[in-house]
Amino acid sequence: MTAALEASGLVAGYERGLPIVKGASIRLGDREIVTILGPNGAGKSTLIKAIAGLVPISDGTVSLFGQRIDGVPAQLMVRRGLAFVPQTENVFARLTVQENLDLAAGVLPRARRAERIAAQYALFPDLARARREAAGRLSGGQRQMVAVARALIPDPKVVMLDEPSAGLSPKLVGVVFEMLRRVRDLGVAILLVEQNARAALAISDRAYVLVDGRERLERPAAGLMDAPEVKALYLGHGAAAGVA
Numbered sequence: 001m002t003a004a005l006e007a008s009g010l011v012a013g014y015e016r017g018l019p020i021v022k023g024a025s026i027r028l029g030d031r032e033i034v035t036i037l038g039p040n041g042a043g044k045s046t047l048i049k050a051i052a053g054l055v056p057i058s059d060g061t062v063s064l065f066g067q068r069i070d071g072v073p074a075q076l077m078v079r080r081g082l083a084f085v086p087q088t089e090n091v092f093a094r095l096t097v098q099e100n101l102d103l104a105a106g107v108l109p110r111a112r113r114a115e116r117i118a119a120q121y122a123l124f125p126d127l128a129r130a131r132r133e134a135a136g137r138l139s140g141g142q143r144q145m146v147a148v149a150r151a152l153i154p155d156p157k158v159v160m161l162d163e164p165s166a167g168l169s170p171k172l173v174g175v176v177f178e179m180l181r182r183v184r185d186l187g188v189a190i191l192l193v194e195q196n197a198r199a200a201l202a203i204s205d206r207a208y209v210l211v212d213g214r215e216r217l218e219r220p221a222a223g224l225m226d227a228p229e230v231k232a233l234y235l236g237h238g239a240a241a242g243v244a
């Protein structure tokens with residue numbers, strides 16, 4: 001079956017001749033949740049930023065439902081059906097929830113905007129209640145909801161998120177992952193980069209472990225944390241964050 005998203009032999013980095021992603025291949029099936037784990041500095045964020053068109057790719061391909069998207073400028077990815085939620089600065093803190101959604105809807109034809117915003121309020125009733133509040137005054141979990149709602153407005157088929165649980169209390173981590181599960185149930189495939197391995201794996205179908213810019217391991221999510229190779233990989237790099 002055609003993958004929702006497929007990166008093949010991807011080489012990418014910030015400076016010419018200094019690749020951070022060194023030939024990574026990953027696949028995301030339709031309606032799958034897949035997590036990319038790995039030690040600090042392995043290149044996880046760089047990999048999804050390269051897929052999103054935000055870091056230059058020097059080799060390899062990226063396809064969305066069989067259509068090549070490598071080389072598509074980041075701002076046009078959304079029209080192709082791929083959304084990216086960065087780790088930081090993913091909402092306008094001084095603007096209200098409604099204004100944040102209005103801005104995201106600006107890429108749509110006028111006739112579709114109200115309907116797509118209403119769909120987000122239906123999915124996230126907390127946001128409907130907070131629509132007149134400044135996004136910066138919301139809890140961390142609700143702010144992540146605004147970021148995800150903004151990403152969902154153009155009705156993407158694939159959403160990538162960079163550490164959506166970063167900085168959240170354990171309770172809010174649960175809220176955010178439960179929200180992502182609901183998003184997947186709408187028919188959206190989700191690719192996550194996470195330090196919080198256990199919580200991410202609990203909602204994931206599969207996971208990759210990225211080490212030094214390449215995928216070292218691909219497994220079903222269930223039981224992955226207990227695999228000896230995974231423990232060795234994390235501990236071997238002195239980066240046990242999120243593994244406990």
Ligand SMILES: Nc1ncnc2c1ncn2[C@@H]1O[C@H](COP(=O)(O)OP(=O)(O)OP(=O)(O)O)[C@@H](O)[C@H]1O
Nearest residue numbers: 014015020038039040041042043044045046047195
């Ligand atoms: N904007 C940038 N310009 C140059 N180098 C960068 C930039 N961002 C990251 N790097 C470098 O790329 C390498 C991989 O970083 P990346 O953030 O992709 O790793 P990661 O696996 O996501 O790790 P972490 O979990 O620590 O965020 C690091 O050596 C980092 O210093």
